[in-house]
Amino acid sequence: MRSNTKRKKKKKFLKVIIIFLSIILLAGAGYTYYVYNSVKETANKMHEKSEWSGSKKRENKLDLSANPLSILVLGVDEREGDRGRSDTLMVVTVNPNDNSTYMMSIPRDTKTEIIGRGKQDKINHAYAFGGTNMTIQTVENFLDIPIDYYMKVNMESFKQIVDALGGVRVKNQRLAFNYQGYSFPKGTLNLTGDEALAYSRMRKADPRGDFGRNERQRQVVNGIINEGAQVSSITKLGSILDVLGDNISTNMSFDDMKDIQANYKGARKSVQSIEINGQGGNIGGVYYFNVNEEERTRISSMLKKHLEL
Template structure:
């Protein structure tokens, strides 16, 4: 899902900011199970958290038994503690990009199938011409467990639709994890296509962050952590999460959302979201400025 993972960072930072030692130990143990460093030569170096702007790649991966999976969603989040501003760029999964290791153009969501997190990070760094410091990956099939762990969410659906046997009526409603997953995934019946799906996913993020920050959800922090632990992988340590919570809180609350505009074209019998080079350069310039890098 394109945008669904932002809540993970907010939820982990909320729990990570708790002062109770017993809770801290439980959180530390869970985050340690989630931790997986990047093993690749990257233009990215660890930024000095608390001082430097940072970038985080947020991934939703559709993994099923016997299938390595593909990224169902990608967000590049940049956070600048000086300007107290953040940008959130949703990368359409059909975006046509050049994958250097394969020496060919691919859909960006296929980079994960070929070379996992490492290949996805390298390909996005090249496409956007920015370093990516950190990543958070969510297994989308496990997403419903996380929604259930916080007691469900309330959404306001613009129009009724049915996906894979689940009907979601129009209007405001409280939904569980199973329904939320369908709500976030539907694309074909939406006249806005992938961009309409992104809008629903942003709505879900806001609602999950809202529910996750409530006391009633924190009382169930062990259930939330169990769900996160089973379904999340990241190269952020708990100490770094706490530092981000302390130093970047204002910036995370001031997010500018950017859509990657392009044209849907059929090339070699496959549909791609084709981004003009000028558009890509303008996007790169915006992100590099946000990261205090030379244009």
Template structure:
């Protein structure tokens, strides 16, 4: 039975399948291996290994109390529920190791219930930054201590294990969009950003520069940062769908090259393969939720304060989904 969350009651239901983004990325890897065949297949495998080496960035320096010490998640078995912290990093270069995580979503995947849940976390959420002993906006954790501090801070806020992370640099997503030949997105509202015009409900083909402009706008969106996060998810999903297409096989080197710069993760290539092999069924049912609160000014700085009852609601839902 699918639960109806508070955000689903107030907004039209949208199933933005972030779990499928991860699975389709792996599907692309498998497709080009099969399509290559013989010597070419081995060459592709070598290129894939090189790319995953570039993408891999461990999170071993996490706080001891904050990591899953008792029983590490085992995706090879295909039985463990797990979580992935998806972050869109805001900085001026290609490097995704530093910068604020202006988009944060916690994805939970449960193979036993064949269900995936996506929780959006407001970037201005006022909470403890684990490892610094202070309270601040949750999106500052990544800037202070990279992925490890962001994972620990989200885990501390929600009281559930955060097993993996996937960080994407929105600036370098421009390269990814161009590498896949552009993407088509349907804007949820009409607006102008720079030299580009976007029309509500009208499918729009975008190259990398136009896609970046599409994600940059925030002040003209009646939903503020929530609206911007939706448009960022549209761009990421569109890019990954294109990556997963058979047509992308012909220019896989360009795509892999941009992925090495665009993404960082603590998932190994073998774990990505396990996700595709063992967790495809979990994409059958997708549920979205939004951690929500109210804005306030403290010492001249805007924060989003999440009520205790809202945090408890989300914690209980996540624990039920993770069977803990």
């Protein structure tokens, strides 16, 4: 049972990135009146009223024509009668001035102070204790940066996005391998949703382990970005919007999305993945991912610089 649970959770990292990037790319795809209204309808469906009214860590109001911004992406597996936990936490910073995007995943077992609880615990427990607001405050405290927006994602839609786009193209330069019944030779590959998931999950047969898997995940992400930027079929766009509208909630308004797409779209051309280093271990029989203060400060300084703070 524990092994099956781990396998399911490994799927989730890539799904969040895919959905987040897709909505940012498609928010401005108004090449006809019909498409514009379809996107607006989807955006309004995703928008939710939230107690989160903006970060107190910003001295001035965020200007979506010039300021770098940050988005917290939460991958949540909610069940009826149970808020669930945020099994995936990703911080995305976007700088329109140098047209770059940083993506950093916070390991779900990271031990840190849970803001509002007054104690140390796994960072993903913040969502179970206090929902989106407590999670944002906890992440802000851990990284010492403002979180401007959030996107909460239902984790069951990755394959649908890839297939709605007609697949993704990647270049497998390092390692030919077989995984979960699929073969991945070296060279350019056109992947379906199922194949993209398998391609991004394999780890044990890769000499580089997690580093190799992360590289393949970035390849698939870039494939999604490229395919999403070239969406020209109203039918294809409609299928994508259906998936997004049913699986994302956010504090971004439609106007916010339009401004972000208009002023930040160049940042999709330079996406950098950031890894946070730490050491896993058991404390009182419970597993935690421990990040020392020097590493936490390094990551915080990197993100602050990218946010021009």
